[in-house]
């Protein structure tokens with residue numbers, strides 16, 4: 035990408051999209067184009083075609099999707115498979131028909147088998163059963179990967195696919211029914227502290243392990259790979275170490291300054307027992323994560339507090 039390349043960031047207001055926009059603007063890319071979902075519904079192929087014909091971007095970061103945590107995926111499987119198949123199919127096809135030079139597709143580590151060998155390598159894709167709680171979403175993501183690879187092979191396009199681990203940071207989703215674990219715990223522990231509650235409820239047994247990458251790190255990796263990597267091979271994006279949900283809850287409690295008890299509600303699903311990504315390909319491509327979980331948690335909580343203050347004011 036050149037500083038004057040026309041860059042479309044789909045999903046620019048989201049956790050990932052907003053981090054990509056921050057990074058691009060900080061580094062002098064000033065020919066950016068974006069639309070909210072109200073202005074451009076990416077599930078609507080006519081709207082997507084009209085947008086691409088009018089704008090003809092050179093580069094596309096496809097960070098728009100129907101995204102949610104374990105409960106949302108479990109409760110709304112049709113929404114997750116339908117919306118994501120429609121969004122990615124419309125954008126990838128319109129990108130081809132309107133001469134996009136390069137597109138970066140965001141998959142997720144939930145595409146790997148539920149019991150894949152840990153850490154999970156990119157070549158473990160489609161070697162085993164998927165995690166039931168998010169299988170529809172995972173299948174949509176796998177279809178997106180295969181669509182990029184198929185367009186590259188048949189039409190000679192340059193579409194790359196990255197597989198981020200669990201992410202967190204500014205503009206995350208803090209709704210307790212649809213969010214991922216880390217933002218949910220930030221909110222739960224904060225509200226327990228403010229309300230002087232005796233306990234905080236954590237879903238599941240606390241024994242699953244998860245890996246967490248701060249969104250600014252992910253954005254940096256995505257832009258680095260857009261500028262340096264081309265090929266059909268997936269690239270895992272992670273930090274290379276994980277933590278149990280119980281340990282995460284304790285860390286969030288410390289960060290927030292909550293002194294009460296944690297209650298594990300085992301009626302809620304644990305999901306995949308572990309999904310640590312193998313980052314050796316990413317390392318060999320010249321990138322590694324910089325932001326630690328302790329530093330990232332502080333920054334994420336500070337952002338949450340700023341937003342809470344704004345709402346109160």
Ligand SMILES: NC(=O)C1=CN([C@@H]2O[C@H](COP(=O)(O)OP(=O)(O)OC[C@H]3O[C@@H](n4cnc5c(N)ncnc54)[C@H](OP(=O)(O)O)[C@@H]3O)[C@@H](O)[C@H]2O)C=CC1
Nearest residue numbers: 045047048049050070071075076098099101140142200201
């Ligand atoms: N969060 C995570 O832990 C992980 C996320 N990812 C992937 O990263 C990508 C971005 O995720 P994340 O940033 O967390 O998601 P968010 O929910 O924070 O953001 C998603 C964005 O997609 C846009 N969007 C959703 N539906 C439509 C639609 N019909 N038309 C147009 N825009 C739409 C929304 O736009 P608007 O705000 O205008 O409504 C929103 O800004 C996804 O592909 C996700 O699978 C991968 C691994 C982990």
Ligand SMILES: C[C@H]1O[C@H](OP(=O)(O)OP(=O)(O)OC[C@H]2O[C@@H](n3cnc4c(=O)[nH]c(N)nc43)[C@H](O)[C@@H]2O)[C@@H](O)[C@@H](O)C1=O
Nearest residue numbers: 103104107142144168213214215218236237238303304305
């Ligand atoms: C990124 C990834 O994210 C999703 O996979 P997930 O990592 O299983 O999702 P999660 O973050 O919601 O849960 C992680 C763990 O945490 C536990 N947990 C405890 N307490 C809360 C809690 O309060 N909220 C949530 N959501 N989980 C909680 C929860 O029970 C589970 O054991 C996929 O949908 C898919 O979208 C995907 O790609």
